[in-house]
Amino acid sequence: MNLVRFVFATLALTSFLAAQTGPYDLVLRNGRIVDGAGSGWYRADVAVRGDTIVRIAPTISEPAKQIIDVAGRVIAPGFIDIHSHARRGIFEVPTADNYIRQGVTTLIEGPDGDSPVPLAPFLAKLEGLPKSINIGTFIGQGSVRAAVIGNVNRRPTSEEIGKMKTLVEQGMKDGALGLSSGLFYVPGTFTPTEEVIELAKVAARFGGIYISHMRDEAGGVVESVKETIAIGEQGGLPTQVTHHKIIGSANWGQSAATLRLIDEARARGIDATIDQYPYTASSTSIQAGLLPAWALEGTRDDLRKRLSDPATRSKIKSESIRALQFERGGGDPKNVVIARCDWDSELAGKSLADVARQRRNLEPTVENAAETAIWIAEQGGCSGIFHAIGEQDVERILRHPATMIGSDGEIPIFGKNAPHPRSYGTFARVLAVYVRERKTLTLEDAVRKMTSFPAQRLGLLDRGLLRPGMKADIVVFDPERVRDAATFENPHQYAEGFSHVIVNGQVVFEGQAMTAARPGKVLYRQRGI
Ligand SMILES: [Zn+2]
Secondary structure, eight states: OHHHHHHHHHHHHHHHHHHHHOOEEEEEEEEEEOOSSSOOOEEEEEEEETTEEEEEESOOOSOEEEEEEOTTOEEEEOEEESSBOTTTTTTTOTTOHHHHTTTEEEEEEOOTTOOOSSSHHHHHHHHTSOBSSEEEEOEEHHHHHHHHHOSOOSOOOHHHHHHHHHHHHHHHHHTOOEEEEETTSTTGGGOOHHHHHHHHHHHHHTTOEEEEEOSOSSTTHHHHHHHHHHHHHHHTSOEEETTOOOBSGGGTTTHHHHHHHHHHHHHTTOOEEEEEOSOSEEEEEHHHHHSOGGGGSSOHHHHHHHHHSHHHHHHHHHHHHHHHHHSTTTTSGGGEEEEEOTTOGGGTTOBHHHHHHHHHOOOOOHHHHHHHHHHHHHHTOOEEEEEOBOHHHHHHHHHSTTEEEOOOBOOOOTTSSOOOTHHHHHHHHIIIIIIIISOSSOHHHHHHHHTHHHHHHHTOTTSSSOSTTSBOOEEEEOTTTOBOOOOSSSOOOOOBSEEEEEETTEEEEETTEEOSOOBOOBOOOOSOO
16 A cells, blocks of 8 residues: 555656656747736746646756747747637638737637527537637627527517527537627627527526627717626626727717726626727728618618618618718728728728729719718628727727737738738737837736736636646747737738747747647637536
8 A cells, every 4th residue: 555655656756847857848948928917027938748838947958859049038828819700711721820920829709799500510610620729719699699580670589589598508518608799780789688688697607708799889889888787797797898999089088988887897896898909990891880780681682672762772871971970980981991892802902982983983972982882782792991999099998907909800811802900910019009119008918918818708727827737828029029010001911029929839830930730729618517
C-alpha cells in the first residue's frame, strides 16, 4: 500500500516537475505580459506544451521544440470576438486571415438573432473543417421564429411558442453560448418583448447569455436599452447590448443616458454589459437600413407587391426619406455606400448618390436616394455602409468599464467587394487609435476588453487569460507599431504590428504569413446544465 502510494506520489511529482521544467513545445522569451485581467504588464517568458500554457516565469531556459524571442513586444491572450458573422466566409477562407492578422483567435457566430436552425449540422460541418481559428455560436431568436411561423408579423400561438422554446433548448444542448436577437430586423422586429423573455428563460436554464441587436439604435435607443435590460432581468440571465451605437446626428449624445441605464441596472444587480466596434459607420443591408421593417415582411415578392401599389409605395418612400435624413442615412446620400451587391458587383464602393446619378439618372437628392434604395431592394438588395455615428458616443461607450470589443465583421474574400473595414481592423484600431493615439484606454484595459471579459461573459473558462493551465491562444504585437490599415476607401488591408498569433498552442501566423497549421476548435458552452 505504502509502495503504491509512493509510486503515485512520485508520478504526480514527476509530472508536476515536467510541467514546470520542460522540455516544452514552445517558449516565448522576453515578453511584456499583458495577461488579460487588466493588471499592469510584467516581464516574463511563456512556455506551452500541447494546447496549454504550462508555465510563466521571469526566465525559462529549459529546452523547447520551438523558441521565439519576442524582444520586448507584448504577449497577450488571443482576442475573442463576441460578435462576428463568421459564417459569411469561414468555409471559403478557413484561415480567417483578416481576423488572425489582427490577433483574433476566437470568433463567436450567430449574432443579431440570425443563426442556423438547428445548429447541430452547422457545428458538425465546422468540426470537419480544418481551420486556423476557434469558433463558437449563439442560437438566433429571429431564425427560430422564422423556422416556426415564418417571416410574418403576428403573435405565435402557445403551441408555436412551445416549438420555439424546444428549438432554443435544442440549440443550447447542441452547445450554443446563449440566445441572440436582432429586434431591429425582420422577423425579430415582429416579436413582442414577452416572447423574447420566454425564450431567454430557456437559455438561462442552460447558463447562456442574452445578446441583442436592439429594436432601435436611433431615436428609440434609450427605450431599447431599457428593453434589453428588462429581458435580462425577467429572463433571469446576463444581458448584453451588442455593437452599441447611437445612430443619426439628432440622437448623438444619447449614450450618456444609455450608459446611465446600464450603470443603474448593474447597481441593482442586473448583469448587463455592452460590446462595440470602434467606427463611426455601421453596416447592414440597404433594405433593412433604409426601408421600414413592415415593408419587408414575407418574401421579396411580397415587397414587390407592396411597391406596385402607389399608396403603399409612397408610404414606404416617405419612411425611407426619414431614415435617410435622421437615421442610418446620415442626412446625405453620400453617407450611404454600397458594400456588396450580388446582382451588380460594380456597385460595391459607390455611394447612394453615385448610384442615383449613374444608374437611375437622378439628381442625388434625399428623395431620389430613397427612390434608389427602393430600386435596390426590388433588384434583390445589397449590403451597405452607413456613416451616421458620432465620435463622442464611440469614445464614451468604449471607455465604459462594462464595454467589451466585438467586430460585427465577417471573413471577406481578399480584394472582393467593399466591406466595412471593421472586418480587418477592429481590434488593431482600438489598440492604435484609442490606446496609443488618444489614450482613451490603457493598453491593459483594452486587452481585458478583448480577452478575459468576453471569455467570462461566454463562460469560456479556459481562455482569455495568460495563466498556466489556460489554453494557449496567444498574440504577440508591438504596441508602438500596431495599427489598422483598412479604411472605408480601401478596406482590404490587413492590420499591422502583429508578429505571432498562436491558436491552441500552434503558431498560425508568423512574421508576415499564415502558416499551414489548422488548430482551430469549435467551442461549446461549458457552464450550466
Ligand atoms: Zn447587428
